[in-house]
Structure formats: structure tokens, C-alpha cells
Amino acid sequence: xxxxxxxxxxxxxxxxxxxxxxxxxxxxxxxxxxxxxxxxxxxxxxxxxxxxxxxxxxxxxxxxxxxxxxxxxxxxxxxxxxxxxxxxxxxxxxxxxxxxxxxxxxxxxxxxxxxxxxxxxxxxxxxxxxxxxxxxxxxxxxxxxxxxxxxxxxxxxxxxxxxxxxxxxxxxxxxxxxxxxxxxxxxxxxxxxxxxxxxxxxxxxxxxxxxxxxxxxxxxxxxxxxxxxxxxxxxxxxxxxxxxxxxxxxxxxxxxxxxxxxxxxxxxxxxxxxxx
Ligand code: AMP
Numbered sequence: 396x397x398x399x400x401x402x403x404x405x406x407x408x409x410x411x412x413x414x415x416x417x418x419x420x421x422x423x424x425x426x427x428x429x430x431x432x433x434x435x436x437x438x439x440x441x442x443x444x445x446x447x448x449x450x451x452x453x454x455x456x457x458x459x460x461x462x463x464x465x466x467x468x469x470x471x472x473x474x475x476x477x478x479x480x481x482x483x484x485x486x487x488x489x490x491x492x493x494x495x496x497x498x499x500x501x502x503x504x505x506x507x508x509x510x511x512x513x514x515x516x517x518x519x520x521x522x523x524x525x526x527x528x529x530x531x532x533x534x535x536x537x538x539x540x541x542x543x544x545x546x547x548x549x550x551x552x553x554x555x556x557x558x559x560x561x562x563x564x565x566x567x568x569x570x571x572x573x574x575x576x577x578x579x580x581x582x583x584x585x586x587x588x589x590x591x592x593x594x595x596x597x598x599x600x601x602x603x604x605x606x607x608x609x610x611x612x613x614x615x616x617x618x619x620x621x622x623x624x625x626x627x628x629x630x631x632x633x634x635x636x637x638x639x640x641x642x643x644x645x646x647x648x649x650x651x652x653x654x655x656x657x658x659x660x661x662x663x664x665x666x667x668x669x670x671x
Pocket of ligand 1: 419421422427428430566567574
């Protein structure tokens with residue numbers, strides 16, 4: 396695996412490959428990221444892992460400071476999962492002096508995660524637009540864990556005629572249901588235990604849908620109750636349309652229950668699909 400930090404070099408390295416697969420990450424790689432790299436390996440000629448802790452998508456300086464970083468470990472894991480190139484540009488390469496452009500998706504970027512993290516999604520869509528332009532991959536791989544991010548990126552790629560397929564892979568979880576996240580290492584042992592309430596609540600709500608419940612307010616109440624038992628207050632719990640993230644009152648079509656919650660000082664997100 397090659398490690399590259401310059402745009403011209405990575406462009407030269409991908410030139411001529413018929414099917415380039417891009418896996419965008421902020422590093423601190425775990426099985427969730429590795430599932431994306433392995434999927435890229437199965438379907439692409441050349442697999443590029445993008446590693447960049449994007450400062451513009453952090454709306455909280457303390458969160459950016461605390462974000463775990465270990466490029467050597469990430470390089471070993473990415474190579475092992477089948478990556479051909481680890482592209483790890485510096486901040487000055489992604490945002491050179493004079494950088495002044497923003498790509499933002501109206502509406503979708505302002506609700507739920509967007510409402511709680513002002514500016515976050517503009518940071519995400521701008522950096523993703525940049526990476527898709529730099530590398531022009533045939534396909535880019537994202538995880539369903541960041542479901543609103545996926546909806547935004549699909550919208551952006553359609554709106555801006557970006558010629559990259561977007562592939563979405565399922566959420567990888569720990570055996571007790573906690574969704575893998577680079578932030579999980581920041582949880583204390585006690586908070587790690589409490590954090591299992593997120594998936595417990597989402598699973599209980601999904602079971603209620605299986606049993607015939609259709610009222611979104613009842614479903615979010617089920618999730619909130621599971622969180623309350625662990626002394627966790629959510630930033631939001633919402634039943635939404637998976638494509639638009641518009642809130643749904645009655646579940647008549649496949650929907651997503653999405654949540655964000657602070658467990659100790661760490662903010663976690665999760666979601667589950669429900670089908671009536
Ligand atoms: P991040 O490094 O957190 O920005 O995530 C990079 C990519 O990995 C995003 O597309 C995430 O949705 C995806 N990802 C993160 N955690 C998981 C997980 N537990 N399961 C599947 N994909 C994940």
C-alpha cells in the first residue's frame with residue numbers, strides 16, 4: 396500500500412484504473428471502516444482510503460482536539476483490509492491559503508444533526524465534494540451509521556452531476572449492539588456500559604413496529620424510555636424519511652429512527668431501519 400499526501404501524486408496513482416473505489420474516513424479505523432474497505436476491495440480495481448480529520452466539520456474545538464489519531468496503526472489496518480493507497484493530506488493541502496468555497500445542501504443540512512451541530516454538514520459536503528473532484532472515483536463507500544450524511548451526499552451528487560456511485564454498507568456493531576465509532580474509545584468503562592441503551596432503545600422500538608405500532612411519537616417514547624433508564628438524555632430521537640430526513644408521524648413506509656445522545660462527555664449517534 397502506498398501512502399500519499401499530495402493531490403497531484405494521488406491523481407497520478409489512480410489514473411487509468413477502470414474502477415477506483417474511495418473510502419472516506421477520519422481515521423481511528425475500526426471494523427466499521429474496514430467493512431467499507433473490504434467491500435471496495437471486492438468490487439474495485441483500485442482502493443483508496445482517504446484519511447483526514449476534517450477540521451471544518453467540527454463545530455466544537457474540544458471535540459476536534461480530543462479526536463483520536465494514529466496514522467501508523469490506520470495504515471497497517473487499511474493495508475490489511477485491502478487498500479492500495481492511503482491518501483492522508485495535510486490541512487494546508489485540503490484548505491490552501493485563500494480557500495473560500497463551500498458546498499452546502501439546503502434544508503437537509505439544517506435539521507437533526509445539522510440543528511445540533513451548526514456548520515457540521517457544510518464541512519462534510521465541502522470536503523466530500525473536494526475528494527470526489529480530486530480522485531474522480533467510480534464509486535465511494537459510506538456507512539449507514541451516518542445516515543443523514545449519506546442522504547446529504549446522495550443529494551449533493553445528484554444535484555451537482557458528480558459522476559460517482561454512492562454505496563452504503565450496514566452499521567457494524569459490538570456484540571452488545573453499540574455501533575462502532577472512533578469516539579467509543581473516549582467513553583469511560585461506566586459510560587461504555589450505559590451506551591448500550593442506545594441500541595436497546597432502537598431495537599425495542601423496531602420490535603414495536605413489528606408488533607404493529609405505527610405512531611412515531613410512541614416509538615420515540617420507547618427509545619427515550621430506554622435512554623432514561625440509563626440516565627441518558629437524547630439531543631434528538633426522531634422517526635424520519637430515510638431520503639429526506641423529514642419527520643414522519645405515522646409509519647406507513649420503511650423509515651429510520653435516528654438519535655443522538657451525549658453519554659458522559661462523548662456524543663454518539665445511531666439509527667435503525669423500521670419497516671411496517
Ligand atoms: P468517520 O471516520 O467516522 O468519518 O467514518 C468514515 C466512514 O465510516 C463513514 O462513511 C461512516 O459512516 C463509516 N462508519 C463509521 N462507523 C461505522 C460503523 N459502525 N459501521 C459502518 N460504517 C461505519
